[in-house]
Amino acid sequence: MQQNKQLKRSDEPIWWGLFSAGGVCFAVFLPSIILFYGLLLPLELVILDYKQASQWFFGFWGLIFIGAVIIFPAFHSLHRIRHALYDVKFQQKTLIKWLTMGFAGLLSATSLLIWVIGS
Amino acid sequence: MELEVTIQRYLPEQSSEPFNQSYTVPYDTSTSVLDALTYIKEELDPTLSYRWSCRMAICGSCGIMLNGKPMLGCNVFLRDYVQTGMLIEPMAHFPVERDLIIDMESFLTHLEAVKPYLISKDSKESVQSFDPHNQTPRQLDKYQQFSSCINCGLCYSACPQFGLNPEFIGPAALTLAHRYNLDNRDAGQAERMPMINSEEGAWSCTFVGYCSEVCPKSVDPAAAVNQSKVTSATDLIFSLLGGRS
Amino acid sequence: MSYRPTLTRTWWLKNTAFKVYMLRELTVLPLLFFLLCLVKGLYSLSQGAEAWYLWLAVMQNPLVMLINTLALLASLFHAWTFFQLFPRVMPLEFGGKKVSAPALVAGQWAGVLAVFALVAWLFWG
Ligand code: SF4
Numbered sequence: 042m043q044q045n046k047q048l049k050r051s052d053e054p055i056w057w058g059l060f061s062a063g064g065v066c067f068a069v070f071l072p073s074i075i076l077f078y079g080l081l082l083p084l085e086l087v088i089l090d091y092k093q094a095s096q097w098f099f100g101f102w103g104l105i106f107i108g109a110v111i112i113f114p115a116f117h118s119l120h121r122i123r124h125a126l127y128d129v130k131f132q133q134k135t136l137i138k139w140l141t142m143g144f145a146g147l148l149s150a151t152s153l154l155i156w157v158i159g160s
Numbered sequence: 161m162e163l164e165v166t167i168q169r170y171l172p173e174q175s176s177e178p179f180n181q182s183y184t185v186p187y188d189t190s191t192s193v194l195d196a197l198t199y200i201k202e203e204l205d206p207t208l209s210y211r212w213s214c215r216m217a218i219c220g221s222c223g224i225m226l227n228g229k230p231m232l233g234c235n236v237f238l239r240d241y242v243q244t245g246m247l248i249e250p251m252a253h254f255p256v257e258r259d260l261i262i263d264m265e266s267f268l269t270h271l272e273a274v275k276p277y278l279i280s281k282d283s284k285e286s287v288q289s290f291d292p293h294n295q296t297p298r299q300l301d302k303y304q305q306f307s308s309c310i311n312c313g314l315c316y317s318a319c320p321q322f323g324l325n326p327e328f329i330g331p332a333a334l335t336l337a338h339r340y341n342l343d344n345r346d347a348g349q350a351e352r353m354p355m356i357n358s359e360e361g362a363w364s365c366t367f368v369g370y371c372s373e374v375c376p377k378s379v380d381p382a383a384a385v386n387q388s389k390v391t392s393a394t395d396l397i398f399s400l401l402g403g404r405s
Numbered sequence: 406m407s408y409r410p411t412l413t414r415t416w417w418l419k420n421t422a423f424k425v426y427m428l429r430e431l432t433v434l435p436l437l438f439f440l441l442c443l444v445k446g447l448y449s450l451s452q453g454a455e456a457w458y459l460w461l462a463v464m465q466n467p468l469v470m471l472i473n474t475l476a477l478l479a480s481l482f483h484a485w486t487f488f489q490l491f492p493r494v495m496p497l498e499f500g501g502k503k504v505s506a507p508a509l510v511a512g513q514w515a516g517v518l519a520v521f522a523l524v525a526w527l528f529w530g
């Protein structure tokens with residue numbers, strides 16, 4: 042560590058902020074969401090008909106859902122993938138950052154776009 | 161009672177590769193690993209090199225890897241390793257000079273880089289005056305836990321991020337920076353932030369948390385490092401809002 | 406003269422603490438799969454009733470359900486680790502006193518239950 046080296050501010054606070062918000066969502070919202078949408082719904086233990094679903098998801102609450110259940114968790118997920126890749130010595134830092142954060146951004150934009158089209 | 165102790169040796173003048181060597185050491189309930197090393201050096205093999213000083217977990221100079229875990233040799237006893245056996249290696253992630261002696265240079269420069277001393281409000285000098293700096297118990301409470309570090313470096317041997325990137329300023333140094341930032345007598349946070357804000361600062365940490373597990377003084381460096389991330393994120397927001405940079 | 410051993414790709418297999426760390430990091434893989442399911446579901450929903458029921462059928466695929474079961478377990482394991490970290494990263498004070506870590510952890514689990522109650526009420530209420 043050269044002390045006189047010019048220290049550059051990292052942009053990591055942005056990604057870490059999204060990661061943390063997503064971590065809270067993953068821990069607090071996702072257990073119930075996965076249980077109901079990923080398991081009980083396919084098992085037909087709960088029902089959700091088309092009309093009901095499209096009204097709810099393409100309304101205000103759908104937007105909240107997309108933020109809390111898709112966008113933040115997506116950034117959480119890809120942030121961890123990004124750092125886990127570094128941990129196992131895939132250390133092309135810039136490329137991996139673009140790929141992972143880009144993918145999270147793409148997922149977010151896609152869901153928002155679907156919401157706009159659907160509502 | 162006797163226990164076989166295996167030590168990873170490195171004698172650069174003999175061979176360029178480290179090798180393992182086993183010794184049989186007598187022990188009783190109070191024999192520490194440091195005692196065992198001393199016994200080996202005095203009775204069995206004077207070529208063995210290792211560091212120590214206080215024998216009571218205060219000076220922080222006797223760090224080793226014991227069965228892969230960073231520990232203070234004076235703080236761990238042979239009686240607890242009868243079942244598993246003992247493999248003693250030099251502290252991980254540091255360059256090894258010979259046997260259990262590692263080169264701590266990078267650790268020391270990392271510590272220095274965070275300006276781990278009180279920086280006074282009125283001058284850029286560290287506090288020199290002999291005036292008392294009174295503190296309330298609550299003010300002391302804010303940083304006290306983070307001030308018990310003995311600079312043993314075990315947390316660096318526990319940290320894979322330091323292992324992957326020796327430029328990472330590391331747990332103990334970031335903890336020390338945080339400790340002074342939390343001290344109400346100190347006004348040096350602005351000078352420490354560039355280091356903390358950088359990629360080699362707090363942002364190399366992925367909260368593995370093993371540093372806190374191995375710390376012999378329960379400093380919880382992982383907590384300090386991650387609290388620094390909050391400080392650093394706040395600092396970024398302030399700088400974007402055009403406040404302090 | 407000195408040597409510095411370098412870490413191999415598999416360093417995290419060398420001790421339990423590191424394996425648990427990697428497990429925690431990898432909880433995001435089944436999560437990502439579930440998120441992709443959701444985005445697909447949302448898209449189907451925008452495409453009309455037929456597409457929506459087709460998506461429901463895909464969600465019934467045993468392999469999909471298996472991964473989503475993993476995602477559920479992953480979310481709980483993640484919650485367990487994440488809730489413990491929170492009081493260490495952001496120690497909270499209340500009325501001049503530090504809130505105890507177990508209280509903060511319990512509070513977060515209460516949040517999980519509250520969300521469960523809310524979702525259950527939306528479906529069953
Ligand atoms: S924080 Fe703990 S493990 Fe790290 S150098 Fe200080 S006393 Fe040693």
Ligand code: FES
Pocket residue numbers: 212213214215216217218219220221222223232233234235
């Ligand atoms: S000899 Fe001082 S800490 Fe072990």
